Amino acid sequence: MKTKIAVTVGLLGSMLLLYYSASGVSSKEAFINGRISTVLSPLPGQLVLADEVAPGHVVTAHQPLGSVMTTQANDQIPGLIAQKNTLEIELAGLDRQISGLDRRLQVYQGQQRQYVAESQTQQQLGEKQSAATWMQLKEELSAITAQAAFSKQQFRSYEDLYRQHVISRIEYEQRKSDTQVMQASQQAKAAELHQRLLDVSAAKSGLQLTGPRTLDAPQQNQRDLALTIESMKQERLQLIARQQATTQSIQEVATLLNSRRQAVLSSLSDGVIWDVGEENGASVQPGSPIVRVLDCRTRWVEAFFDEADADRLHPGMKVTVHLTTSSREQWSGTLKTLRAGSGRIVVGERDVQPPPEIARRQLPVKVLTAHIEIQWKETPDPASFCLAGRSVTVNI
Known part of the structure; x- marks a missing residue:
C-alpha cells in the first residue's frame, strides 16, 4: 500500500513538473x-x-494642417520688402529692354528680307547680263578668228604675187610686216576674249577669277544686317537669362517673406x-x-x-x-x-x-x-x- 502511494505521488510530481515545463x-x-x-x-x-x-x-x-500668422514685429520683413521691390523694378526694366529689342529685331528682319529679295533680283539681272555678254564675246571671238584666217590667206596671195614678180620685194616685205602685226593683234584680242568668256562663266556660278573680291550693295547690306541681327539675338538671350534669374530671386524672396509673416503647418x-x-x-x-x-x-x-x-x-x-x-x-x-x-x-x-x-x-x-x-x-x-x-x- 505504501509502495502504491509512493508511486502515485511520484507520478503526480512528474506530471506537475512536465506541465510546468510545458507551460x-x-x-x-x-x-x-x-x-x-x-x-x-x-x-x-x-x-x-x-x-x-x-x-x-x-x-x-x-x-497642410493650418498656419501660424505672426503677430510680432520682425526686423527682417522691411529689408525683404525693399529687396523684393528692387528686384521687381529690375525685372520691369529687363522686360522693357526685351520688348524694345524684339521690336528692333522685327524691323531689321523685315529689312533683311527686303535685302534678300533685292539680292536675288540683282543676281538674276547679273545672270542675264552675263549671258548676253557671253554671247557678244563669243561672236567677237568668231569674227576675230575669221579675220585671222583671212589675213593668212591674203598673205599667201602676196607670196604668190612676189614669186611671180608681180610685186616688188619691198612691197612684199611691207605686206608681210602688216600681216604679222595684224595676226599678233588678232591673237591678243582672241586671248582677251577667251579670258572674258571664262570670267563670265565663273560669274554665272557666283565666282570671280580676276580682280579683288567685291560684293554688290544688296549683298553687302545683307551681310552687315545679318551680323547686327545675330548680335541682337545674343543680347536678347542674355537679357532673358537675367530675366529668369531675377524672377527666381523674386520668388525666393517672396517665399522667405511669407515664411516670416506666415508659417504653414504640415504633417511629417x-x-x-x-x-x-x-x-x-x-x-x-x-x-x-x-x-x-x-x-x-x-x-x-x-x-x-x-x-x-x-x-x-x-x-x-x-x-x-x-x-x-x-x-x-x-x-x-x-x-x-x-x-x-x-x-x-x-x-x-x-x-x-x-x-x-x-x-x-x-x-x-x-x-x-x-x-x-x-x-x-x-x-x-x-x-x-x-x-x-x-x-x-x-x-x-
Whole structure:
C-alpha cells in the first residue's frame, strides 16, 4: 500500500513538473505602441487650423494642417520688402529692354528680307547680263578668228604675187610686216576674249577669277544686317537669362517673406491625428506642440514580463499576440529586445519602462520590458487610431 502511494505521488510530481515545463510565458502587461510625430509652431503668432483637423482625421505626408500668422514685429520683413521691390523694378526694366529689342529685331528682319529679295533680283539681272555678254564675246571671238584666217590667206596671195614678180620685194616685205602685226593683234584680242568668256562663266556660278573680291550693295547690306541681327539675338538671350534669374530671386524672396509673416503647418508622415494641442485662434510660441500624428505603418508591441521568467526569454523568440478583450484577433511577432527597469511609458515613446501600477503591485520585483515586432495582417481602421494603446496579451 505504501509502495502504491509512493508511486502515485511520484507520478503526480512528474506530471506537475512536465506541465510546468510545458507551460508558456505570458506578459503581465502589454499594449500596442506606435510612432507619434509632433508638429511644432515655428513662429510666434496666432494659430489658424484647417476645419478638418481633429483627432481621428486621416492625413498624408506634407499635407497642410493650418498656419501660424505672426503677430510680432520682425526686423527682417522691411529689408525683404525693399529687396523684393528692387528686384521687381529690375525685372520691369529687363522686360522693357526685351520688348524694345524684339521690336528692333522685327524691323531689321523685315529689312533683311527686303535685302534678300533685292539680292536675288540683282543676281538674276547679273545672270542675264552675263549671258548676253557671253554671247557678244563669243561672236567677237568668231569674227576675230575669221579675220585671222583671212589675213593668212591674203598673205599667201602676196607670196604668190612676189614669186611671180608681180610685186616688188619691198612691197612684199611691207605686206608681210602688216600681216604679222595684224595676226599678233588678232591673237591678243582672241586671248582677251577667251579670258572674258571664262570670267563670265565663273560669274554665272557666283565666282570671280580676276580682280579683288567685291560684293554688290544688296549683298553687302545683307551681310552687315545679318551680323547686327545675330548680335541682337545674343543680347536678347542674355537679357532673358537675367530675366529668369531675377524672377527666381523674386520668388525666393517672396517665399522667405511669407515664411516670416506666415508659417504653414504640415504633417511629417502619413497617419491619423492623435490629438490637437492648441485650439484654433490660440496664441502660440515657437516650439509649441500643435498637432500629434500617429504613423499607423510603424507600430509594435511593448510587453512586460516577470523578472522570474528572464531565463526563459531571449531576443529572436517567436510570440503570439491577441487583444486582451478578444482572443479572436491574433498576430505573430518576434521578440527583438529585452531590458529591465521600473517607471512608466505612454503611446508614442520608445524609451520603454513599465507602468507605475506594476511597480506598485510588484514593488520588490523588477520586470522585463520587451520590444516586439508584429507581422500585421492588414492596415487597421484609422478611426480606431490603428489600435494604438489597446491592451494585448503576449504568449511565448
